[in-house]
Structures are given as C-alpha cells and as structure tokens.
Amino acid sequence: MIPSTVPRPPAHVRRTQLFVGALAVAAVVLFVLALLTINWPTWARVQSGLTRNVAPLLNGLVRPDLKTFPLAWRSMWETFHMAVLGTLLGAVLAFPLSFLAAGNLLGGRPFAMPGKALLVGVRTFPEILLAIIFVAAAGPGPTAGIMAMGLHSIGFLGKIFSDVIEGIDAGPTEAIRAAGGGPIQVFLYAVVPQVLPEFASNVLYRFEINLRAAAVLGLVGAGGIGLPLLQRLQFRRWDEVSMLLLVIIAFVVTVDLISSRIRRRLV
Amino acid sequence: MPEPTPLGTPAPRAAGAPRPPLVARLRSYLGLGVVAALAVVAYQSTNFDLASLFTGAADFFSFFGRLAPDWSALRIIWRPLIETMQIAYVGTVLGTSIALPLIFLASANTALDPISMLVARVVLTILRSIPDLLWAALFVTLLAPGALPGIVALTFFTVGVLAKLGSETVESADPGPLEALRAAGAGRNRTIVYAVWPQVAATMTSFILYSFEINVRASVILGFVGAGGIGQLLYTRLNFFDYSGVGAIVAVTFVVVLAVDAVSVWARSKLI
C-alpha cells in the first residue's frame, strides 16, 4: 500500500465526480421513494390475477386461433392505411409550416417564433388524446384516427423539417440569386433539392411510428386493429389475442425492414 | 406542384447540360407513383372523409371552446399526476436496467456468441414492435388494474425503445480500444467496462433521458386502459362529459410534460 504517493485528482475533476455521484444518489433515492409511495395492489390480488391468467395466456399465445386471421388481416390493413393517410396528411401540412418556423427563410427569427410555438404545442398532446377529441367531434371510425395522427405528426415532422431547412447550405441559394433567380426559383432549385431526401427519410420514420400508434388508436374507437384486440383482451380470448398480436408484429417488423432500407438509400 | 426533382440530385440544370440518368428519374417517379397509389387505396379502404376535416375542424374548435378549465379540479388532479410521474420514472429505470445487458448481448462487437446474439435481437425486435398502450392493456388484464401494470408495460416499452438506439451506438463504437483491451488479456466484461462503455455513456444517457420523455407522455394515457395515473381520471371525466374538468387535466398535464421535456432537453445538451 502506497496511497500517499497517489496524486489526488485536480479540483475540477473532483467537482465533476461529486456532481455525477450526487445525481446518481438522487436518482436512486427518487427510485426508492417512488417504489415506497406507489399505490401497489395487494399481493393476493396480483397472485390471483396471475394464477387465473398466466396458464391460459401462455396456452393461447402458443396456439393462435386461425379463424381470427381474416379479421386480424383486414383490421391490420385498415391500420396500415390509416397510418399512410395520417402520415401523408401530417407531411403535407407540416411542409408549409416548417418553412414558416425555420429561421433562415421568409423574413427570419421574429416570424419563426409563432410557427415554432405552434409545432411544440401540437407535439405535446399525445395523439390518443387528440383521437378522443376527434371521436367526440366527428364520430368513431378511422377518420378520427387519421386526423389525430395527422395533427400529431405535424408537430414532429414540422420540427424536423424546419431543423433541416435551417441546416441547408447557403451556397446554392446565393448562386441562384446571383444568376438572377427570384424567390420561386430559389425555392425550387436551391432549397427543395437539398431538403427533399431528408424530408422523405423522416416522413418514412414517422410512418413507422404512426403504424404503431394506429394499432392502439382503436382502443378509443378511432379505427384499426386496436378495438378488436382490446375486446378480446377483456374477454381473455388469448388464442385470438395471439393471432392479432402475431399479425401486428409481422406487419410492423416488415414495414420497419422495408422502410429502414429505403431510408438508408435516401440519405 | 413543382416538377418532382430526383432525390438528392443537385437541381439547376443549364440548358444542354446532361440530364440525370434515366434510371434515377424513373426511380423517383416510381416512388411518387407508389406513394400516390397507396394514398388512393388507403383513402378508399378507410372511407376517409376529407370533408369532415373541415366540418370536423369546426366541431373540433367549438369543442375546444368547451374545454375552458375548471381549476377547482386541481384538488383531485395532483395525486394521479404524481402517480403518472412515478410510473414513468420507475418504468424507465427498470426498463433501462433490463435493456443495457440485452443491448450488449445483441451488438456484434460485444455479444457473447452468435446464438445468444440472435436470440437477443429477435426478442428486442418483437418488444420494439408492440406499442405502449398494448402492453398496458395486456398487463391490466394479466395482473390487476392500477399502477403496477403501467410500470410493467413501460418497462417492456422502454426496453424496446432503448434497444435499437442503443445497439446502433454500441456497434458504431471505435473498435481500436476494444482490440487494445483484448490484446491486454481482457475478457468480455472488462472490454465493455473500459473500452465500450466510456465511448457510449454520454449518448446512452441521452437516450435514457429521451425515453423518459417518451414515457412521461405515454404514462399520461396508460390510464385509458386502466393502468393507473392521470389517464384514468381523464377517461372518467371524458365519459361524464365533464369537459371543463378535462380542460384542467389537459392543461396541467401539458405544463408538466413541457417542464419535463425542457429539463431533459437541457440535460441532454449538457451531455454532448
């Protein structure tokens, strides 16, 4: 043991260590506090739920009910179509908004503020909340779900679009202007070509997210595979649940694969 | 509509300059065609009512008018709101502690062996393809309604969210230090702790914070299927058509979500 010869870390390193350590301790304390104060169900209740459900669940999961397949397939396609329309709606509406929210075109920062605020506001609402409102306003069905997704996607896509626009290279814009081009030429020939691949890639990414979202929108009556699934969950028809889950997983995984492959080629 | 420009091709073309190769142009037209066809099919199969976008929008805004918050509802809001945050936090912590070892198992440069790597990847892919609310609905049925199924649901959901982001980060780690550590006789654990973890820690922490943001949003709505938190209250208020109560809940939730986001975004900007 020769601890006396070991140099002590300099003050700023010790401060960082202390800070990180304090944060870690705080995180653990918060976690323990949460565990202690959460309103846990009684163990007896959990146990009875588990003993009643686990065996039938596993039994049903390994034996997907084939008769449910047509329904699962049909509702999953509807879900898929909802996600397509919701994403497109969001993309089409986000496109003009993002140019408003970007600080480097159309008059600059002061104009960008309200656009940015709008985008943040829309994004904060979970889409299922929007779906509830749309179901209340426009009646149940896919239309409500599509609108909810569309509106929510505006926030996400608009934010990313405007980031992309703010990051474009000013060179081509200047070049077009120097060659005597007006704002429309600048837009068509300098801005759009630069941002289009990024836009397309992010629209695809949002589509992946929306497909998952669309699968649960049915829980509030907004169309898609969510409603039949919820019903079968409530009636504990595990074999039918299993088939619906299988179709969802297969669909989502396939779409992810295709979409990520296209995205890799785009950017 | 502007003339569709081939993706990624610099646009201004001087007269007489060579046009982009035919294949590239065809491909981008084909892409647009596929999207258009999909849109048409989807439009018909869902009976999407574009008109209701306008009539519905009118309803939508009049509906918003009825949401004028009734602040006396705050009395009953704060408790479930705290539960919501607890669910999000505990779910994130548990999910992270399950996700981290799985991520190292599923990444090619830190895997144990090809078989366990494949298994880990398949498990993560399946976890990732199931949405948050579905997990909640499943566990509410399986366990009992309340915070517990919410926590379990978010735990699984977090594993799915972190897995993909995490293993991409781990796999893109600089292989040099890994080789150095292996050359010095380090086993897998020591290689991860000394060569991989220091490289990915900042990014990973940022991802964990990000998944906490997502979980806070998700935990707001878990209650719709009975998995505890503010969502349960929101759902009953909605069913009772108590719109001013709904307005208060939505407003408070909005503020809390924004606050969590702001703190998390700030913390993430400090990390990089």
Add this chain to the structure above:
Amino acid sequence: MSHIAFQDVEVTYPGGLKALKGVTLEIPRGQFVVIVGLSGAGKSTLIRTVNSLVVPSKGDVAIDGASVTTARGAALRRMRSDIGMIFQTFNLVKRSSVLRNVLAGRLGDVPAWRGVLGTFPAADLAFAHECLARVGIPEKAFVRADALSGGQQQRVGIARALAQKPSVMLADEPVASLDPPTSHAVMSDLKRIAREDGITTIVNLHFIDMAREYADRIVGMRDGLVVFDGTPAEATDRAFEDIYGRPIDEDEDLRGA
C-alpha cells in the same frame, strides 16, 4: 531457450488471402527486434499471432515454450496479460481520462464493477501514475485522452502496456502517425524501457533509418515470408532493396528522418 518461438506459421484470412506463408523465428529474451517490409508484407499479421489476435491457420507460436496458438479462454487471457501491445492509431478511449486508459491495462484481477464505479485499489492507482511518470507525462493523468497530442497519446499507449508489467512488448507501426522528431522520442522511450525492464520487444517499422538506429536485430519481410534476418550492421541499403523489391532513393519516404 528462446523467449518467443514462431514455428512454421501460416495465416490464411477468410476469403483466401495468404498473409503468412510459413515463418520460423526464434527471439531470445530481452531482444529488441524490428520487422521491416512494405505494407501488405505480413508484418501486422505476424505481430498479432504472438497474442493470438490473429490465429495461425498452420504452425505454432510459443512463449517460454507454452503455445499461445492453442490457448483458449482464461488461459489465453492470462498469457495476453503478460504481453503489452502498442498500436499505430494508439487505440485509446478518447473520452476517458489518461489515468483510466492506463488503468485499463492494469486491472486483470479487479472485478468489473469497480471499473464502473471508478473505485480502484490504491496500489493499482499508484502503479498507473508510476507508468505515466516513466513515459514522461505524469502531469497529464487527469486530462482526457483526446486533449493530448499524437506523441503524448502514444506515450499513454506505452504506459498502458507497461501497466501490464509485460515480459513481451508488441508495437505495430507505433510511430507511423507521428512526425519525425516525435517518432524518435517515442522510439527511444520504447527502447530505454525495454532495456531497463528486460522486455522482449517486436516493433513493426516502415522507416529504414529508424530500424537501423534502434534495433538489436532486423527481420525483413516480403510477401508473407522472412527474406532478411540479421544485425543492423548487416542491413545494408542493398539488403533493404531486396526486402522492398525495388531501389531506394535517397529522398524517399521510406528513409524517414
């Protein structure tokens, strides 16, 4: 008995590339061997068979009579911990402090969780600082590795290898990323430490003059085979032209500085 023994070592990479075509060498304890040759001659592959980062498809490499090539798992890791290695690109964890990088070479017996928490045994800490002092940068211990110059980073690489208390040191093009004066400083550090500790050292080098200056023995490789093996005095320009398979100009980059 020789310290390191290559016995008819062949390496065929997946894809069919034959990097080594039968190399037999005996290296006595404490010798400072420099391997020269063009890139692609098999120098890097040869050096990596010593710690089994590359496993020979035929033949055997032994240290003190014990085969590294057939060792697996914990036994291989134990043998590797006795072999220090230095890399062209330093291979430091750039975001970690210098001290932590050095400690990474030290802690074969320390459980991984101590590394997570950063609570290292005092004796290991003291030794890591000592290693840094030996390469002349004791004051850099708490600096992040990516804040150092190339030469300093390579010194950290040497300190990390020293922290293993190795009996064998491998250096794969240790100065190829450095400017000439720094290269000489790093090479003389390496040589001095090898002398002082009696470490058997194998260095891959590109530069002729540097090989002549520092080597006890020069091994020339071409196309997967040993084509020269002798003292620096025997390694005439003529011999080098043979190794490189072409004439050497006075101002060519192979000469170094």
